[in-house]
Amino acid sequence: VIPAQFAEAGQFRDGAALVRTSTGYGLIDRTGKFQIEPKFERPFGFREGLSAVLVYKQGYGYIDRSGRFVIEPQYNFAYDFSDGRARVQVKGRGYGYIDKSNKLVIEPPTDYKLSADFSGGVAPVNVTGKGWGLIDLQGKFAVEPQFFSIGKFSEGLAPVAVGDFQKHRWGYMDSKGRVVVPAEYDKAEPFSGGLGLVRMSGKGVGFVNAAGKLVIGPLTDYHNVDSFKDGLARVWFSQRADERGIWGYLDTKGKLVWRGQ
Numbered sequence: 001v002i003p004a005q006f007a008e009a010g011q012f013r014d015g016a017a018l019v020r021t022s023t024g025y026g027l028i029d030r031t032g033k034f035q036i037e038p039k040f041e042r043p044f045g046f047r048e049g050l051s052a053v054l055v056y057k058q059g060y061g062y063i064d065r066s067g068r069f070v071i072e073p074q075y076n077f078a079y080d081f082s083d084g085r086a087r088v089q090v091k092g093r094g095y096g097y098i099d100k101s102n103k104l105v106i107e108p109p110t111d112y113k114l115s116a117d118f119s120g121g122v123a124p125v126n127v128t129g130k131g132w133g134l135i136d137l138q139g140k141f142a143v144e145p146q147f148f149s150i151g152k153f154s155e156g157l158a159p160v161a162v163g164d165f166q167k168h169r170w171g172y173m174d175s176k177g178r179v180v181v182p183a184e185y186d187k188a189e190p191f192s193g194g195l196g197l198v199r200m201s202g203k204g205v206g207f208v209n210a211a212g213k214l215v216i217g218p219l220t221d222y223h224n225v226d227s228f229k230d231g232l233a234r235v236w237f238s239q240r241a242d243e244r245g246i247w248g249y250l251d252t253k254g255k256l257v258w259r260g261q
Helices: none
Strands: 008-013 016-021 024-028 034-040 051-055 059-063 069-075 086-090 094-098 104-106 123-127 131-135 141-147 158-163 168-173 179-185 196-200 204-208 214-219 224-229 232-237 246-250 256-259
Touching: 016 034, 034 051, 051 069, 069 086, 123 141, 141 158, 158 179, 179 196, 196 214, 196 224, 232 256
Parallel strands: none
Antiparallel strands: 008 016, 016 024, 024 034, 051 059, 059 069, 086 094, 094 104, 123 131, 131 141, 158 168, 168 179, 196 204, 204 214, 224 232, 232 246, 246 256
């Protein structure tokens, strides 16, 4: 229905697909007509109605779904908007956060390092010698730096590591800095589908709920386990890491509902 004419073609989302031509990246509709002309240097996608795009010799800016610049190209690098904030690299000054009017609402800091997008009104930051904490939408500390590491917030919780470089354990924290799932795991992944994937020392992996209860696992029959998505978690069967295996899927009760042949 759309002739083969692009150097790259992505999946359709919200009625549009990202494509690349000899002149750059743009968006087409389901008839193959360009919604946004192919003139940008890198792939892009929309979040909160805006998308960061790169223009040759000008830098990063933000466009709306019509392709109109809402924030003119001016930054060395730019990330997606989240909670009305976007991380940008201000030329000669480092990273800060802007709002959708292009106001620099959080100046590039000198006492901590920015590391992630906002989620639930907070973002993880690292203070040298003190550890990781959380800042609020105005750049003030919502949780003082104290943790070895903080992962990405998802579904109101974030993986958090308590301890030091040589000895630390992972659990989950809320946006107030409370460790709501005890830090007793080798590793913890962001929550997805109401469950968090955790790795247990010498026991394989499992899934905990937001109350900290281990509801699936330990799983020892799979060489690799992914987080849940749309009610299923992908697993990999293999006797050894270097051996050809097959894929399968678990449901949220830990039951194998499909396996490849």
